[in-house]
Amino acid sequence: xxxxxxxxxxxxxxxxxxxxxxxxxxxxxxxxxxxxxxxxxxxxxxxxxxxxxxxxxxxxxxxxxxxxxxxxxxxxxxxxxxxxxxxxxxxxxxxxxxxxxxxxxxxxxxxxxxxxxxxxxxxxxxxxxxxxxxxxxxxxxxxxxxxxxxxxxxxxxxxxxxxxxxxxxxxxxxxxxxxxxxxxxxxxxxxxxxxxxxxxxxxxxxxxxxxxxxxxxxxxxxxxxxxxxxxxxxxxxxxxxxxxxxxxxxxxxxxxxxxxxxxxxxxxxxxxxxxxxxxxxxxxxxx
Numbered sequence: 136x137x138x139x140x141x142x143x144x145x146x147x148x149x150x151x152x153x154x155x156x157x158x159x160x161x162x163x164x165x166x167x168x169x170x171x172x173x174x175x176x177x178x179x180x181x182x183x184x185x186x187x188x189x190x191x192x193x194x195x196x197x198x199x200x201x202x203x204x205x206x207x208x209x210x211x212x213x214x215x216x217x218x219x220x221x222x223x224x225x226x227x228x229x230x231x232x233x234x235x236x237x238x239x240x241x242x243x244x245x246x247x248x249x250x251x252x253x254x255x256x257x258x259x260x261x262x263x264x265x266x267x268x269x270x271x272x273x274x275x276x277x278x279x280x281x282x283x284x285x286x287x288x289x290x291x292x293x294x295x296x297x298x299x300x301x302x303x304x305x306x307x308x309x310x311x312x313x314x315x316x317x318x319x320x321x322x323x324x325x326x327x328x329x330x331x332x333x334x335x336x337x338x339x340x341x342x343x344x345x346x347x348x349x350x351x352x353x354x355x356x357x358x359x360x361x362x363x364x365x366x367x368x369x370x371x372x373x374x375x376x377x378x379x380x381x382x383x384x385x386x387x388x389x390x391x392x393x394x395x396x397x398x399x400x401x402x403x404x405x406x407x408x409x410x411x412x413x414x415x416x417x418x419x420x421x422x
Contacts, residue, residue, distance in 0.1 A: 143291020146266035151299025176255025184263030205340035211333025214272040222319035327389040328372025
């Protein structure tokens with residue numbers, strides 16, 4: 136439940152900040168007439184994200200077991216790729232997000248109502264589709280048959296909306312760069328579990344071999360139905376009897392990705408000989 140709460144909070148807060156920046160800019164520049172098309176674009180983006188999530192959930196139920204596992208494994212890997220790109224992108228651009236959105240909104244204001252709708256839709260839609268896909272993959276990986284993963288997501292989104300409202304009202308200030316760095320690091324850990332589970336799905340679908348090659352089995356020490364087994368499963372997508380390939384993929388993704396993500400700003404640029412122009416650690420931004 137915690138991992139899904141984190142997903143809802145992290146993804147929801149990004150979308151909330153985007154909305155706050157757009158709305159606050161229009162209000163401060165005296166363009167309240169442009170609020171309606173912006174809200175229309177946001178509503179369309181949210182609706183499409185919800186429809187996308189429903190299609191994933193209910194559409195997959197009509198498939199055979201092997202097809203369900205193949206779809207679940209494939210989309211889990213895609214979701215991990217998107218989330219990995221997203222956390223690195225936000226770490227780089229958190230400082231400049233407000234300026235970039237203002238520039239896009241100025242261009243849209245000059246072009247008319249349709250451009251405003253499209254700008255708001257694109258700004259929020261990407262977050263919505265990423266959230267729907269990663270939530271579906273995470274809930275699918277949890278697979279405990281209870282509504283707790285969805286409750287966790289709903290609570291995370293509700294918290295994000297509330298924090299976004301506080302940002303807009305000026306009642307809350309936070310170091311966004313540090314916030315996105317720490318939550319991004321935790322999200323990488325969650326993504327590693329989703330990736331390992333996606334590999335297991337593909338093995339069950341007979342797309343890749345190794346289903347019977349178990350790396351270790353500590354089910355006796357950490358029973359899946361125990362409170363701590365359930366906790367580990369909910370937070371880290373922990374599996375007490377992973378296959379060899381699952382364990383290798385988990386380590387191969389988690390260790391280098393987390394090390395690179397938590398490296399000091401400019402580390403990668405220095406290693407490659409390219410000067411970094413976008414430091415992001417320790418930047419205080421407010422809406």
